[in-house]
Amino acid sequence: MSQPNPHQQIQVDTSDDDSLFETKSCVGSNLSFASSVRDYCYENGRRYHAYRHGQYPFPNDEEEQDRLALVHQLFKLISGGDLYRAPIRPRDEPQEQTPLPRRILDIGTGTAEWALEIAEDFPTAEIIGTDLSPIQPNWAPPNCRFYIDDAESDWTFAPGEAFDYIHARSLNGGIGDWPRLLRQSFQHLRPGGWVEIQEFETLLTSDDNTHQHAPAVMEWLERLNVASKQFGKQINIATHIRPWMEAEGFANVTDDIYKCPIGGWAKDRRLKEIGRLGKLTVMEVVEPYTLALFTRVLGFTFQEAQEHMEKVRAELMNTKIHLYVLFHFIYGQRPVDETNGSSSDTPT
Template identity: 40%
Template sequence: MQLSHGREIHLDLRNSKYRNDTFSVDSSITQYRIENGRRYHAYKDGIYWAPNDDKQNENLDISHHKYLLLLEGNLTAAPIEKDIERVLDIGTGTGIWAIDFADEHPNTTVIGTDLSPIQPDVVPPNLRFEIDDVRDRWTYPVDYFDFIHMRALFGSIDDWDAVYGQVYKHLKPGGYFEQVEISIYIKSDDGSLQEGNPFLKFTRMFEEAGEITGQTFKIAEIMKEKIERAGFVNVVEKVFKAPMGGWPADPKLREIGQWTLLGFLSGLEGYALATLTRVLQWSVDEVHVFLAQVRQAVRDRSLHSYHEIRIVYAQKPQ
C-alpha cells in the first residue's frame, strides 16, 4: 500500500539497537507481553493500551497518511521555521513522522521517543530514537527544543498538566508545541447515527475506561484549555472532520473518509482488546462478538458518521 513520499507500509518492522545517554535496548525491553494473540510493550508494562505488533504498526502508518491528507501534505500545522535546530517527537510509534520530518529538515536534529523500540533501522542521519516515558522527569536541558510534536497519546497520560509543564520548560522561548489528538466521539450531522448503534456504545466504553484508569481518552476536547493554562501563547486550535467511510460527496473528504475507515478497521481489535479485557473485565469472546457488531455498523453506507481530529499548536513566550 503506497503512502506519502512514495513510502510503502512495512509489515515487518524490525527492533532496532537504539542508544541514548542512559541505557541501550536490552532483552528486558524487548521481552514483550503477549496477550490474547497480540503483542504489547514491555518497558513500563501496561501504561499504553494499544499493541506494538506489526498489525497495529500498519494502522499507525495508515493514520499518518490520513493526517497528511488533512494538512494538505504538511507534517505540521504550526508555522515553524525551516532551519530550526532541535525537534522532539513524543510517542513516535513507528517513527514515520520523525523520519519524514528529518528528511525534510536535514539540518535539524530530531529525537523520537517511545515506550517500544519498533522503529526501522535505516533512518536519516539527523534522527535518533530513544526509549522514554513522557510522564517521567525529562533529562533534556531547559529551553532546549525549537519544536515539540505529540500525536495520539489519548488514554495513556494520567497527569496532562505535568506533561504540558515539562513541554513548556524544555521548549526554547519562541518555540512551538503541537499536539494532534483524535476525538473518541462518533457523530453524524444528518441524524443517521441513532441511539443503540454499536458505535455509540464503543465510544462510551472508552469514556468509562478512561475514568477508571485516570488516563482520559477525551484529551482532544480539553487540550487547548490545558495548553493555555500551562502558559503558552498564540494558541491555535484546528478541528477537522474525518468521515468514517467514502460517503461524502466532496472528493477530498471522500478520500480522507476512505483512509479513516481503513485505519479504523485495521486497528479496531488493537484499540479495544486490552482496554475492554483489562479495565472493563470483558472476556475475549465478548470483545470479539462486540467488535463484529461495530464492523457491521461502520460498513453501513446509510450511516454518515465521522469523528473529529483536533490539532492545537502554541508558542512559548519570548
C-alpha cells in the same frame, strides 16, 4: 495547506458506487500478526511493550505498526500533506530570512514515520524521537535519533538541549497527566518555540442523525471513554488540549479542527478520499482500542469483547450511516517575553 472545516456541512453522495469499493477495501484488511524474539508481553493474541509493562493499554505488534502507518497517512491527507500546522517555517517569508528549527522532539514517535519525514524537511535540525516501544526502523537519517523513554517521567534533557519545536500525535489513552506533560514541554522549549499536539476525538457523530442507527458504535465509544478514565489515562481528550496549554502559559494557542468522514459517502472528491482512508483506519482501531481496556478494566471475557467488536464493525460497514470524526491540530508558543508566560522556568 488544507484549511480547517469544523462547520462544513458535508454533502452526501447518493450514488451506490462507493459501497462495493469500501466492502472490498475493508473486508480482510486486518494485517497478519508476526511473533517476535524481542522481550515483549503477550495478551489475547496481541503483543504489548515490556518496558514499564501495563502503562500503555495498546499493542505494539506488526499489526499495530501497520495501523499507525495508516494513521500517519490519514493525518497528512486531512492537513493537505503538511506534517505540522504551527508556524515553525512561515510560508510567506523567504527561507533564507526565516530561522529554522535546530532541535525537534517527537513524543511517542511509534514507528517514526513523522520523525523520518520531518528529518528530511529540516536536514540541518536534530530530530529526537522517544517511545516506550523499540519499534522504530534500524536505519534513520544522520540527523534523526530514537530513544526508549517514558514521556510521563521526569525529562532529563540538559538546559542547553532545549527544543524549538515539540510534536506529539495520537497519545490519547496513553497519558495520565496531560497538564504535567505540557508543563514539561513548556519547560524544555526555547522562548519562541512551539508545541503541537495532533489528536482526534474518540467520538463519532453525523450531520443527518444517521449515527442514531449505530447503537453498537455509540455504546463502544462510551465504554471506551469510561474504561480509559478508570484505567487512569483518558482517551477522549482532544477538546481539552487547548485549555490545558493555555493554563500552562502557552501563548498564541490555536486549535485547527477538521472533519474526517468515516466512509466514502461524501460528495466532495477530496472528502471522499479522506473518508475511505478514515473508514479503514477506524476499522483497524476497533481491536487494539478494545481488547485491553474491555478485558482488563471492564471485566469482559475475550469472547465477549470479540462479539461486541463484531457488532461495531458491522455498523461501520453500513454505507447508509454517515459518520465523521473531528481531528484537532493544537499548537501554542512559549512566549519570547517570559514575563507574560508561565512561571515555569527552563530546567536547570
